[in-house]
Amino acid sequence: MPEIAARTVAASDTTTADPDRWCWPRGMAMSGQEIDTFTARLVRFTGKGLTLADAEQQADRLTARDREGDDRRLCLECAHLQGIGPWGCGNWRKADVCMRGSDAALARDLVLMLQRCDGFKTTTP
Ligand code: SF4
DSSP states (O other): OHHHHHHHHHHHHHHHSOTTTTSTTTSSSOOHHHHHHHHHHHHHHHHTTOOHHHHHHHHHHHHHHHHHTOOOBOGGGBTTEEESSSEEETTHHHHTOOSSOTTOEEOHHHHTSOBOOTTOOBOOO
């Protein structure tokens, strides 16, 4: 009888040991870390003026990007992004995105485009 109990406990431990065991990369479900990152991005992106639906779409894109190992970034992830839509770039000289000063406006299409920018500085996450 104690042997059966021991086997039951062992089986139970196996099923609860790793809550991410069937998540990416073993499955398509998001891991706990990916969900945390997704949620932080929603907060960041809605704080920068995107609707919740648009923020979710961008966060989904970034989850796929991260999984693919793509090193491109969105301006929405950059510490130099200014404003809440309309947006501006606080590092426009290094980024080489426009000829004006600190009010350097960024088009929505550029802000939402995956790119490699010399002026990029990451925010969390
Ligand atoms: S520095 Fe580059 S990535 Fe950052 S806001 Fe300006 S253009 Fe976008």
